[in-house]
Each structure stands twice: as structure tokens, then as C-alpha cells.
Amino acid sequence: MSNVPNDPDVPPRRPTPRILACNQKARQLAALVLAQRGQARALTQDPPPTQYPYGCTTIFAPGWEVDSGNGTHGLCQPIERDLYDCYHTCYWPAQVPDGVTNSPKWTMSCGAPMQDWKSIDLVFP
Amino acid sequence: MQLQTVLHRRFRGERGAEFVYVASSAAILGVDAATGAVVDAFAVPGGRDQDAWIADQADRELAESTLHDLVDLGVVRPVGESPAPRATLPPMPFPLATLVLNVTNKCNLTCTYCYEYGEDRLTAGDGSKGTGKPKMDDDTARQSIDFLMRSSGDRPQVSITFFGGETLLNFPAIRVATEYAEETAKSFKKRVHYSLTTNATLLTDEVVDFLTKHRFGITISIDGDQQDQDRHRKFQKGVGSFDVIEPRIRHLLVTNKERKGRSIGARVTLTSGAAPVPHTYRFLTQELGFDEVGFAPVTAGLGRDYALGEKGYQKLLREFGELAEDYVAAALRNETHGFANLGDLLRELHQGVNKAHPCGAGLGLLGVSTEGELGLCHRFVESKSHSVGTVTTGIDEATRTAFLTQAHIDNKTDCTQCFARPLCAGGCYHEAHVRYGDATVANLHYCEWIRGFIDLGLRTYGRILEANPKFFARFES
Known part of the structure; x- marks a missing residue:
């Protein structure tokens, strides 16, 4: 894991580890932690992340009401995008069929959502 | 955020090396004195506020990074955090060995x-x-x-x-x-x-x-x-x-x-x-x-x-x-x-x-049993209360699954706060049956013994690890 920073006045030496993974389980855990380091970023972080996570439980979203500038003009436009963010990516946790596992073909009948959205049928579980 | 050290056991080697046995993962970590002090500082009822604690430290950067490592390794966690979901049983029917x-x-x-x-x-x-x-x-x-x-x-x-x-x-x-x-x-x-x-x-x-x-x-x-x-x-x-x-x-x-x-x-x-x-x-x-x-x-x-x-x-x-x-x-x-x-x-x-x-x-x-009846183990054969089938008709999977579900460590509430739970898991079913008439309960009569024995094991592990760490390679598969 991390190391104690070297004192510039002391001759260089091998830094002493603060935490050592001793048994096999600890080594597995440490490897997992190190592999995940640097991968998790807040969506509001500067600079913004280039890749967005997939699925609805991996991210923290501020909510429906405001955009990242605390206004409303940046919210999903046209409103059909909301549907697709709920459906395709589970980005918003809304009451639509999920396209990830249960209803992958739900919007097949709808070629151009802005005109055809009424052709999307109901799903009866 | 309020943080608290999880269930653990601290132990030392003979030459002063310090270790933490983390009961939630069964990981053994070697810690230097400063890191050990952080583990101890957060091992208080109700936990501590991390920002307030960091602000009190002489070297805040070091303190924050140590705490960060301990949080990531699952040694210190947010108070009231729900345990990660885990399966009650492995996929059944589990193959016999x-x-x-x-x-x-x-x-x-x-x-x-x-x-x-x-x-x-x-x-x-x-x-x-x-x-x-x-x-x-x-x-x-x-x-x-x-x-x-x-x-x-x-x-x-x-x-x-x-x-x-x-x-x-x-x-x-x-x-x-x-x-x-x-x-x-x-x-x-x-x-x-x-x-x-x-x-x-x-x-x-x-x-x-x-x-x-x-x-x-x-x-x-x-x-x-x-x-x-x-x-x-x-x-x-x-x-x-x-x-x-x-x-x-x-x-x-x-x-x-x-x-x-x-x-x-x-x-x-x-x-x-x-x-x-x-x-x-x-x-x-x-x-x-x-x-x-x-x-x-x-x-x-x-x-x-x-x-x-x-x-x-x-x-x-x-x-x-x-x-x-x-x-x-x-x-x-x-x-x-x-x-x-x-x-x-x-x-x-x-x-x-x-x-x-x-x-x-x-x-x-x-x-x-001699007649081909299946029991949980050799100690239970012929005990009608724990029959799980016969060698000709096969395993009664419903009975087997019901027993294993009931006997899971998460159902043994007495074991919740015990550092020995990863290894003991409540102890022998047969012993519990003889003592309490219920094979799925924890053997509370020998808790002190088990804890004492596992503590002896941890101290022995620390001593050997300090002096001859390569000894343990023989236990790796």
C-alpha cells in the first residue's frame, strides 16, 4: 500500500510499508483495491470523466430537478431522452421496463421516438 | 462521515510487529505503529467523524491517506453501512467431495x-x-x-x-x-x-x-x-x-x-x-x-x-x-x-x-449408515432427525437446503460480535445437538476455548511470520 514519504535530509532508503498484506486473503484484497484505485470518479469532478458508468447502481445522480448548473435548461431535451435514459442505461431509476435484462426489445417498434413514441406498448409483467 | 473499525483482533509478534485480523474478510494485515493507532482510534462505540479526526492530526496528509487505505481494505467502514449482499448458500445441489x-x-x-x-x-x-x-x-x-x-x-x-x-x-x-x-x-x-x-x-x-x-x-x-x-x-x-x-x-x-x-x-x-x-x-x-x-x-x-x-x-x-x-x-x-x-x-x-x-x-x-441411509456426517447417521436421503434414492435436496440455510452463520446471532466467527462459524453440529438438542445453534459452552485457541493461532502466526515468512508457502495451493 502507501509508503511513508522519505525525509529529504535522511539518506535514501527503502520506504517502510505502513500496511502489509500478510495472508493470502489480504493479498487478494490489496490487489483488488489497487486495481480499482483511480477508476472511481465523481461526475462533477474537474476534469469531467470521459466515460460514464453503465447501470443505475454504480453512480450518484443529483436528481430530476436540476442540472449540473443548478438550472433546468440542461435537463433531458427532448423529454423522450428521459425515457431512453431510464430504459437503455437504467440511468434514472424510473418506472419503465428495463432494457438491460427483461425487455430488450421494448422500443423496437419505435424508429423515431420524437414522432413515434406513442407506438411503444405497455408491458404487463 | 462517521467511521468505525470493523470487528477485528489485534495481535503482536515476538519482536513487536503488529497485526490486525479482520473478521469480515479473514484478512491478516501487518500494520506499523501509526496505522495500528488509527485502527484503535476508530474502534470506539459509535465511531468517529473522519473530518474532525483528520483535523486533529499532526500530519493530516498522512492521516488521511492511512485512513483511506484502511477504508478501502475494509478495516474501517462507515457506521451503519449495510453489509454487502452475499449468497446464503453456494449453488445447490452442491457436488459431494x-x-x-x-x-x-x-x-x-x-x-x-x-x-x-x-x-x-x-x-x-x-x-x-x-x-x-x-x-x-x-x-x-x-x-x-x-x-x-x-x-x-x-x-x-x-x-x-x-x-x-x-x-x-x-x-x-x-x-x-x-x-x-x-x-x-x-x-x-x-x-x-x-x-x-x-x-x-x-x-x-x-x-x-x-x-x-x-x-x-x-x-x-x-x-x-x-x-x-x-x-x-x-x-x-x-x-x-x-x-x-x-x-x-x-x-x-x-x-x-x-x-x-x-x-x-x-x-x-x-x-x-x-x-x-x-x-x-x-x-x-x-x-x-x-x-x-x-x-x-x-x-x-x-x-x-x-x-x-x-x-x-x-x-x-x-x-x-x-x-x-x-x-x-x-x-x-x-x-x-x-x-x-x-x-x-x-x-x-x-x-x-x-x-x-x-x-x-x-x-x-x-x-x-450401515443400511444406506444418508446423514449430515458420520456422527449423525442413524439419527432419524437428520436423515437427508438414501444412497439409492439420492439426496433429499429440500431437507439438505433447509438445514444448511438454517445453520448459516448469519442466523447465529450469538456470533455477530465474535472475531473467531470466520473460523468457528458456531462449531460442530453434532456437539450442538448433544448439548442443546438443536444442531443449528452456536456452541456457546466452548466460546472461550475457541477464542483462546484462535488467539493462540494468531499469535503463533505473527511470531512465525516475523522470523520465517516463507514457512507459510507450504499452505498455499
Whole structure:
């Protein structure tokens, strides 16, 4: 894991580890932690992340009401995008069929959502 | 955010190295003094506010980074955090790895403390008469092997263990089962490992020849030197068995060594009044020549005069500590030591075993009665309350799953705050059944003993790790 920073006045030496993974389980855990380091970023972080996570439980979203500038003009436009963010990516946790596992073909009948959205049928579980 | 150190055990090596055993993951971490202090600082009821704590530290950057590492490694976590979801059981039906064949329920000894025939037996029969057939017939032995091959999924290796009663009272069934298993294993493309437990009274030349030829893992039930052996392990007429077994054991050990067989272990049942553990260990390894010795406190209901009382367990822990000194000395020379209890514990600690169930009974292991009835393990066969099928009709999966679900460590609320839970998981089902009439409850009567023993294991682990860390490579698969 991390190391104690070297004192510039002391001759260089091998830094002493603060935490050592001793048994096999600890080594597995440490490897997992190190592999995940640097991968998790807040969506509001500067600079913004280039890749967005997939699925609805991996991210923290501020909510429906405001955009990242605390206004409303940046919210999903046209409103059909909301549907697709709920459906395709589970980005918003809304009451639509999920396209990830249960209803992958739900919007097949709808070629151009802005005109055809009424052709999307109901799903009866 | 409010953070708190999770359930853990701190321990030190001899030269001052500090360690943390994390009960949620069974990870063992070595920590420097400053990191150890952080672990301790957050180990307070209700936890601490991380920002307030960091603001109080002289080196805030170092403090924050240490805390960050500890949070990521699961040592310090947010207060009230829900535990990560985990499966209650592995995918069922779980493939069998081991089948224990009780080839007979008769015995030629009448050991006072025996859980099979003594006062705490589960079987409904009358003393050594047992219930059901006294001996397993050849057909049932073969059906058991077929059942194991069918029920072991794609495991490349299976184990067959023979048990009794006195196992060797039905040597013909052992021979039939072994020879049939050799044959059947070929068509299933599996390897078979055989093992057997015996009181050594019937180890004739023919038997020894057969067992060593098939590379049996052999465990001899023996309580120690003549005085200890003859105290409880007597023939039906009351005569001690030491004089009969001693020459037979010597013959077995010599033959096994010549044939480069598997290591042979002694299993000692510890009762009140037994000689000190280090004495018995030295007698069995140095005088008789056993490779390893395992010690088991006697299973006993309340009020048995041979049971170990609280003082007995304390004495036992001290004696285990003395024998652990020998183990450490051997480990520093990079040699194995035959103290099986400690060796097994160190293996589990090093691998980071984290048990949902105390043992494999009902999961990878089942027992078979003389009549082919399946029980959770050899100790439960013929106990109607825990029958889980027969070798011909197969496993009653609903009963098996219901038992395992109920016996899961998460249902043993008494164990919630115990650092030993990854290794103990509530302890032996049979012991709980004898003591409390319910196999799925935790064995609260020996908590102090288990905690003391696991603590001894942790301290021993720390000492060996400080001085000869490469010793543990032998426990890695």
C-alpha cells in the first residue's frame, strides 16, 4: 500500500510499508483495491470523466430537478431522452421496463421516438 | 462521515510487529505503529467523524491517506453501512467431495465417553447393539460408491472415508468398497482418496498390507500412554486396550514408512484427568512414531464426569500454548511439526478461510449408515432427525437446503460480535445437538476455548511470520 514519504535530509532508503498484506486473503484484497484505485470518479469532478458508468447502481445522480448548473435548461431535451435514459442505461431509476435484462426489445417498434413514441406498448409483467 | 473499525483482533509478534485480523474478510494485515493507532482510534462505540479526526492530526496528509487505505481494505467502514449482499448458500445441489461409510455400528471397545454408544448417543439402540443392521453389506457398499460418483459433479477427486463403530470389524465391506471404487472411478475419470479411522485393535498383517497398498490416510483413535489409553478405552470385560494396540500400531507405522504411505495421525480424545498435552504428544510421536497428533476435547452432555469443565479448558489452552512453542521452533527451522490442531488452524489463517458453515457436513460431505441411509456426517447417521436421503434414492435436496440455510452463520446471532466467527462459524453440529438438542445453534459452552485457541493461532502466526515468512508457502495451493 502507501509508503511513508522519505525525509529529504535522511539518506535514501527503502520506504517502510505502513500496511502489509500478510495472508493470502489480504493479498487478494490489496490487489483488488489497487486495481480499482483511480477508476472511481465523481461526475462533477474537474476534469469531467470521459466515460460514464453503465447501470443505475454504480453512480450518484443529483436528481430530476436540476442540472449540473443548478438550472433546468440542461435537463433531458427532448423529454423522450428521459425515457431512453431510464430504459437503455437504467440511468434514472424510473418506472419503465428495463432494457438491460427483461425487455430488450421494448422500443423496437419505435424508429423515431420524437414522432413515434406513442407506438411503444405497455408491458404487463 | 462517521467511521468505525470493523470487528477485528489485534495481535503482536515476538519482536513487536503488529497485526490486525479482520473478521469480515479473514484478512491478516501487518500494520506499523501509526496505522495500528488509527485502527484503535476508530474502534470506539459509535465511531468517529473522519473530518474532525483528520483535523486533529499532526500530519493530516498522512492521516488521511492511512485512513483511506484502511477504508478501502475494509478495516474501517462507515457506521451503519449495510453489509454487502452475499449468497446464503453456494449453488445447490452442491457436488459431494467426501462420503463417510459407517461400515459397522458395532464396536469391540466400550469407551466410556463414546458419542455413539455412551450416554450421549443419538441412536435409539441399546448400547453397542446400535440400531439397524450391525454391518453394511456388500451391495450397500457398492451402492454408496455409485452414489458418490454420481453426486460429485465434475470434481476430479473424491474421498471415501470408512468409519464405525470399530471400522475394521467389517473389513470385508472396506475391501469390497475400495476395489469397486477403483473400478468405477476409471469410468468416471476420477481419482479416489481413501481414509479410515480405527481403534487399532484389529490391525492384522493382512489389514495393514491392504491399507498401505491403497495408500489409505489412517487415523488411530488413541488417548496417549498406557495410563491414559486404559482409563476410558477398554474392552467389554473392562480390560484396557493399550497392550493389544501398541504392537499393532508399531507394525503399521513401520510398514507404512517402508511403503512411503501417507502420514498417519493419532486422534486423542481429551477428558478430565488426562495427562498434559505436550506429554501425550511426545509419547505418541517420539515413543510410538506417529507423524501427527490431533486433540479433541470430549463431546459431552451436561454433568458427565469425564467432561472438561471450565478449568479443564483453561488448563488445556495452557498446554496447547506449551506445545505451540515446539511448533514455532520447528517452523523457524522450516520443518513441519505434527501438532495437527495448530497446523490446521495456521493453514486456515494463512489462506484467509471465512466460513459460512462450521464444516462440510451436508455440503461437500455426507455420512452413510450401515443400511444406506444418508446423514449430515458420520456422527449423525442413524439419527432419524437428520436423515437427508438414501444412497439409492439420492439426496433429499429440500431437507439438505433447509438445514444448511438454517445453520448459516448469519442466523447465529450469538456470533455477530465474535472475531473467531470466520473460523468457528458456531462449531460442530453434532456437539450442538448433544448439548442443546438443536444442531443449528452456536456452541456457546466452548466460546472461550475457541477464542483462546484462535488467539493462540494468531499469535503463533505473527511470531512465525516475523522470523520465517516463507514457512507459510507450504499452505498455499
